[in-house]
Amino acid sequence: xxxxxxxxxxxxxxxxxxxxxxxxxxxxxxxxxxxxxxxxxxxxxxxxxxxxxxxxxxxxxxxxxxxxxxxxxxxxxxxxxxxxxxxxxxxxxxxxxxxxxxxxxxxxxxxxxxxxxxxxxxxxxxxxxxxxxxxxxxxxxxxxxxxxxxxxxxxxxxxxxxxxxxxxxxxxxxxxxxxxxxxxxxxxxxxxxxxxxxxxxxxxxxxxxxxxxxxxxxxxxxxxxxxxxxxxxxxxxxxxxxxxxxxxxxxxxxxxxxxxxxxxxxx
Amino acid sequence: xxxxxxxxxxxxxxxxxxxxxxxxxxxxxxxxxxxxxxxxxxxxxxxxxxxxxxxxxxxxxxxxxxxxxxxxxxxxxxxxxxxxxxxxxxxxxxxxxxxxxxxxxxxxxxxxxxxxxxxxxxxxxxxxxxxxxxxxxxxxxxxxxxxxxxxxxxxxxxxxxxxxxxxxxxxxxxxxxxxxxxxxxxxxxxxxxxxxxxxxxxxxxxxxxxxxxxxxxxxxxxxxxxxxxxxxxxxxxxxxxxxxxxxxxxxxxxxxxxxxxxxxxxxxxxxxxxxxxxxxxxxxxxxxxxxxxxxxxxxxxxxxxxxxxxxxxxxxxxxxxxxx
Amino acid sequence: xxxxxxxxxxxxxxxxxxxxxxxxxxxxxxxxxxxxxxxxxxxxxxxxxxxxxxxxxxxxxxxxxxxxxxxxxxxxxxxxxxxxxxxxxxxxxxxxxxxxxxxxxxxxxxxxxxxxxxxxxxxxxxxxxxxxxxxxxxxxxxxxxxxxxxxxxxxxxxxxxxxxxxxxxxxxxxxxxxxxxxxxxxxxxxxxxxxxxxxxxxxxxxxxxxxxxxxxxxxxxxxxxxxxxxxxxxxxxxxxxxxxxxxxxxxxxxxxxxxxxxxxxxxxxxxxxxxxxxxxxxxxxxx
Numbered sequence: 074x075x076x077x078x079x080x081x082x083x084x085x086x087x088x089x090x091x092x093x094x095x096x097x098x099x100x101x102x103x104x105x106x107x108x109x110x111x112x113x114x115x116x117x118x119x120x121x122x123x124x125x126x127x128x129x130x131x132x133x134x135x136x137x138x139x140x141x142x143x144x145x146x147x148x149x150x151x152x153x154x155x156x157x158x159x160x161x162x163x164x165x166x167x168x169x170x171x172x173x174x175x176x177x178x179x180x181x182x183x184x185x186x187x188x189x190x191x192x193x194x195x196x197x198x199x200x201x202x203x204x205x206x207x208x209x210x211x212x213x214x215x216x217x218x219x220x221x222x223x224x225x226x227x228x229x230x231x232x233x234x235x236x237x238x239x240x241x242x243x244x245x246x247x248x249x250x251x252x253x254x255x256x257x258x259x260x261x262x263x264x265x266x267x268x269x270x271x272x273x274x275x276x277x278x279x280x281x282x283x284x285x286x287x288x289x290x291x292x293x294x295x296x297x298x299x300x301x302x303x304x305x306x307x308x309x310x311x312x313x314x315x316x317x318x319x320x321x322x323x324x325x326x327x328x329x330x331x332x333x334x335x336x337x338x339x340x
Numbered sequence: 341x342x343x344x345x346x347x348x349x350x351x352x353x354x355x356x357x358x359x360x361x362x363x364x365x366x367x368x369x370x371x372x373x374x375x376x377x378x379x380x381x382x383x384x385x386x387x388x389x390x391x392x393x394x395x396x397x398x399x400x401x402x403x404x405x406x407x408x409x410x411x412x413x414x415x416x417x418x419x420x421x422x423x424x425x426x427x428x429x430x431x432x433x434x435x436x437x438x439x440x441x442x443x444x445x446x447x448x449x450x451x452x453x454x455x456x457x458x459x460x461x462x463x464x465x466x467x468x469x470x471x472x473x474x475x476x477x478x479x480x481x482x483x484x485x486x487x488x489x490x491x492x493x494x495x496x497x498x499x500x501x502x503x504x505x506x507x508x509x510x511x512x513x514x515x516x517x518x519x520x521x522x523x524x525x526x527x528x529x530x531x532x533x534x535x536x537x538x539x540x541x542x543x544x545x546x547x548x549x550x551x552x553x554x555x556x557x558x559x560x561x562x563x564x565x566x567x568x569x570x571x572x573x574x575x576x577x578x579x580x581x582x583x584x585x586x587x588x589x590x591x592x593x594x595x596x597x598x599x600x601x602x603x604x605x606x607x608x609x610x611x612x613x614x615x616x617x618x619x620x621x622x623x624x625x626x627x628x629x630x631x632x633x634x635x636x637x638x639x640x641x642x643x644x645x646x647x648x649x650x651x652x653x654x655x656x657x658x659x660x661x662x663x664x
Numbered sequence: 665x666x667x668x669x670x671x672x673x674x675x676x677x678x679x680x681x682x683x684x685x686x687x688x689x690x691x692x693x694x695x696x697x698x699x700x701x702x703x704x705x706x707x708x709x710x711x712x713x714x715x716x717x718x719x720x721x722x723x724x725x726x727x728x729x730x731x732x733x734x735x736x737x738x739x740x741x742x743x744x745x746x747x748x749x750x751x752x753x754x755x756x757x758x759x760x761x762x763x764x765x766x767x768x769x770x771x772x773x774x775x776x777x778x779x780x781x782x783x784x785x786x787x788x789x790x791x792x793x794x795x796x797x798x799x800x801x802x803x804x805x806x807x808x809x810x811x812x813x814x815x816x817x818x819x820x821x822x823x824x825x826x827x828x829x830x831x832x833x834x835x836x837x838x839x840x841x842x843x844x845x846x847x848x849x850x851x852x853x854x855x856x857x858x859x860x861x862x863x864x865x866x867x868x869x870x871x872x873x874x875x876x877x878x879x880x881x882x883x884x885x886x887x888x889x890x891x892x893x894x895x896x897x898x899x900x901x902x903x904x905x906x907x908x909x910x911x912x913x914x915x916x917x918x919x920x921x922x923x924x925x926x927x928x929x930x931x932x933x934x935x936x937x938x939x940x941x942x943x944x945x946x947x948x949x950x951x
Contacts, residue, residue: 093858101861107869109720115875116721116730116742124726134724250702257712266716267723275719356946395946398781402943424783434774437691439698444691451687452782454680480698496778 081188098150099196102142103203109138109266128268130298136204140292141265143200144227147193148284149256151231152238154189182239182324186232194224216294219302223294226309227287233316240320240327264288283312346504346537347374347397352406354392366392367403368561374539376503379531381552382541383649385659389561390541391430394508397539398428410504424453427497430508433489435496438482442473442492445481446499453500460499467495470529487518494525505530507540511547527551545649555649559657569649576647576655578618582626583645585612588637598628605654612640618651684784688792689799696800706800710754710808717746717874737876738908739901744818748901749873751812753893754805755798755836760864762797763843766790768850786939787932790847794840824903831903834920835896841927848935851942867893877910892923 089095113134114120126132205212212220238252245251262278263269265288269279279285286305293300354367366389374380382390395401397408399419407414413421429435436445443464450460468474471491476484481492490510497505510526511519527550530536542548548555549569556566565572590613595601605616615633619625622644633639653659696703721742722728734740766789770776779789813820846863850856870884871893877885888894895916901907909916 097858097861101865104865104869108874111869111879112717112720112746112874113724114879115736116724116733118732118735122724122726125724127726128723245701250705254705254709254712257709260716261712261719267720271719271723392946395777400777400780400943401946402940420783420785423781426781428778428781430777435778437695437773437775439695440691444694448687448691449782451683452779452784454676454683454783 079184081184081191085188085192098146098192099199102146102200103139106135106138106142110135113138125268128270129264131292131296133296136296137292138266139204140295141288143197143204144288144291145259145263145265145284147197147224148227148231148259150193150196151186151189151228151235152255153252154185154235182236183232186235189235190228197224212295220291220294223287223290223306223309226306226313227283229313230283230309230316233313233318233320236317236320236324240324243331244327259284283309283316286312346376346378346411347380347539348407348409349373349393349397350407352393352396352403352408354389354396354401354403358404365389365561367396369406370558370561370563371406372556372563372566374537376537377531377535379527379538379540379551379553381548381555382539382558383543383545383548383555383653384541384558385543388543388558390543390558391508392561393558394428394430394506394539394541398426398506399423424500425502426504426506427500427502428506428508429493429497429510430506433486433493435493436481436489439480441478441480442468442484442495443477445492446496449496450499455500463499463501467498471495485518487514487521490514490518490522494522498530502536504537505539507538509542510540511542511544523547523551545653549649557653557656559653559659564656565652572649572652573647576618576652578620579646580619580622581645581647581651582617582619582622582629583641583643584615584629584633584639585641586615586633586637586639587612588633590615590633590636594632594636595629598625598632601625601629603655605651607650613637616651618647618655681784681788684782684788685792685795688789689796692793692796693800707804707807710804711811714747714750714808714812717750718743721746721874736878739905741818741905743816744905745901745907746874747812747816747818748904749871749897751805751809752832752835752897752900753868753871753873754801754808755832755839756864756867756893758794758797758801758836759839759843760846760860760867762800763790763793763840764846764850764856764860766793767847768856787844787935790844790935794843798836820904821906828900828903831896831899831916831920834917834924835892835899838892838896838920838924838927841924841929841931844928844931845934848931848938851938867891870894872897876907889919890923892920892927895920895923 110120113122120135121132122134123132125134125137129137131137201212238255241251259282260266262275263282263284264279265284269275269285286309289300290302290305290309292298293302293305349370349372351369351371352367353365353369356364356366368389370389370393372380382393384390392401396403397410397415399415399422402416407416409415410422411425413425415422437448440448446464446467447460450463455463464477468477471494473488473491473495476488481489484492494510497507507526510522514522526538526540531538531551540548540551552569554566554568555572557564557572565575567575590606592604592606595604600619600621601617603618607614607616615629617625617629626642630639630642647655721730725742728743729740730742731740733742733745737745739745767776767786770779770789780786812818842863846856846860849859853859870880870888871891872880872888873893877888877894877898880888895911898907898909898911899913899916899920902909902913911919
């Protein structure tokens with residue numbers, strides 16, 4: 074257990090040495106929404122659109138996109154940080170050292186994931202507060218608990234994905250690019266920027282992405298759009314139950330393979 | 341031009357983190373002249389400032405004060421001419437592109453050095469043959485052994501046929517076979533045959549002793565002594581060294597009670613402890629010393645030799661070359 | 665030395681640098697091609713990147729055409745409008761990432777000091793990277809253009825292609841200035857990527873990529889006037905799609921020239937200052 078705590082501590086210390094990075098992560102989702110706001114204004118001439126409403130359940134596309142941005146950044150930073158964690162360590166030259174220490178690498182990863190969750194959650198809170206005060210987003214106290222529940226359900230699944238991302242970085246040298254690709258694919262096929270119902274292909278593929286259910290639920294809660302609470306939470310829970318063991322198995326397998334083939338410090 | 345040497349270093353200083361509590365005086369007022377065709381060695385432990393000095397001479401770093409000329413070119417005013425004049429071997433095997441083949445690497449560096457296409461072709465053939473790398477010429481560098489990579493790094497340094505070579509720890513991390521090859525190559529091929537002026541840094545005493553015509557001892561950014569290896573050794577006040585090879589736990593202060601045996605140098609190697617005393621009369625202290633050592637360790641051999649460069653270094657600085 | 669000798673020497677030096685720039689370009693291609701999956705990915709990615717912008721438009725409009733867009737730009741086809749914008753902004757990658765990243769990448773390889781002792785000025789490496797990335801990005805864009813234009817049946821005004829490319833060239837030269845600035849900053853800053861990310865995000869927001877200048881708030885519109893990408897995208901869209909110009913063509917060209925001169929000069933100054941700083945502090949070798 075102390076391994077996890079130590080890992081969290083170490084990562085926070087490293088991050089605090091880079092304040093610019095913190096500022097960047099807080100503002101980045103808000104920044105990438107701006108072009109979409111202007112694009113919307115140019116196309117529709119207003120900040121609400123009836124065709125959009127018929128697909129998304131709300132005419133107001135700005136809050137819709139904002140929530141997508143915040144929650145997806147939450148997800149990507151988890152995948153990035155866990156996926157990149159071992160990459161960073163290679164550059165710091167400490168990877169071999171860590172992996173040869175008696176602590177199980179999975180614990181180190183959980184530590185990194187936990188650190189990331191703490192960090193990202195504090196970012197999300199700041200971002201939501203900005204939204205409440207600047208964009209007039211309506212968050213009542215009653216909603217807070219379910220919001221955190223869905224965030225938690227999302228995070229747990231992300232750990233599974235994070236494990237696989239970390240495994241990938243051990244396996245493929247240019248994992249950076251693949252993680253980018255993964256990000257773009259999610260942008261395309263999950264309702265981050267637009268309701269996936271706009272196209273039959275995106276709609277069909279989105280069913281397999283956990284982010285879809287989390288976004289549906291969180292948007293439902295935050296924007297008062299009707300959604301099936303039980304169905305979304307159950308599906309997320311089910312996905313979590315699959316992703317965590319799967320992630321661990323994949324990571325364990327790849328780690329073993331890397332150790333036997335000795336390709337660790339080769340980058 | 342100042343003086344007639346090929347490399348003239350005049351009172352240069354390089355201080356990192358100036359004025360801060362962790363200030364490092366990497367190079368602290370150093371001056372020397374290396375003559376044309378000379379093989380000059382900078383000997384010192386890790387962290388002595390050797391690499392910083394090489395970086396200053398090769399224009400990678402700007403010194404805080406002092407002057408350096410290479411082949412008559414000033415490092416401040418004519419850095420490009422200086423770089424054209426020198427070949428720098430630093431950073432070991434990482435100084436090559438591992439994803440490219442030896443030929444592709446050499447071709448790339450030839451273009452950077454402005455070697456004409458025709459000459460490039462001839463030089464690559466010549467250098468790969470010289471290094472015995474012809475059969476590896478189209479294999480990616482990542483597939484070569486460390487020794488082969490170092491050979492290729494040497495070929496890279498020679499691609500533009502520079503008159504001056506700066507060679508930083510050339511045998512670091514190499515196995516004995518390749519280390520021997522590199523040493524012979526530097527001495528016989530580069531220095532004797534091709535008449536290159538060479539500044540070599542090392543923390544291996546044997547390497548400096550074997551290769552260099554003159555040696556500068558460097559420690560904590562300063563030059564402690566500069567002369568030929570023989571004269572440096574002769575400069576020792578004591579002309580003999582008593583050496584005991586043993587296994588056990590030996591403390592320096594054990595010998596304080598014996599008259600004339602206080603200046604001991606303890607080093608470790610191959611599972612043994614080596615105890616060395618600089619002395620004019622080994623017979624005088626031998627009996628007492630052996631008695632003391634036998635209480636704590638098993639003695640394997642006792643011999644009396646002449647001082648090595650290591651002994652001179654310890655005598656001058658109080659630090660061992662292996663310390664750092 | 666006679667004037668003639670001097671000229672001969674300068675010419676020789678010029679060709680030496682030119683060859684070094686090209687050697688850098690060729691080296692990059694060769695290294696890139698050794699990472700085959702990554703190379704292929706780079707050609708697929710732009711498509712995956714572009715589609716969300718189209719789908720967002722579709723969701724907002726319930727179709728492809730926008731009456732409002734036509735009323736402010738003269739073009740009603742949302743797909744064509746967005747596509748041209750995002751296609752040419754691809755060159756921003758050249759400046760902010762490829763050029764900015766060039767020196768740090770050498771550092772990761774471990775080759776930085778080895779190339780820095782070669783007798784060419786250090787901007788040559790950045791220029792080599794600019795050449796490489798321009799070819800690379802150009803190739804990606806060409807494929808992207810052909811595929812997307814065919815898929816969505818976008819009709820471009822082929823008569824405007826020469827003028828469009830000339831405008832792009834001017835924009836590109838301006839962006840090189842930015843690339844040199846970023847490359848310089850990477851020498852001194854450990855968190856250089858935040859600078860790159862912040863700059864590119866800012867430029868993407870302010871440049872009229874998927875919307876006309878008219879929808880930008882006044883402050884952002886003023887800011888966009890200092891960017892080569894603004895004039896580049898406006899000009900290209902005018903020549904390829906017939907977007908109505910809000911700024912006169914001579915003004916566009918004049919400002920592009922001005923910007924490229926200022927940015928390139930400023931870039932060179934920043935780079936030289938940072939390079940000197942790096943060599944004084946030894947900051948490049950400390951990572």
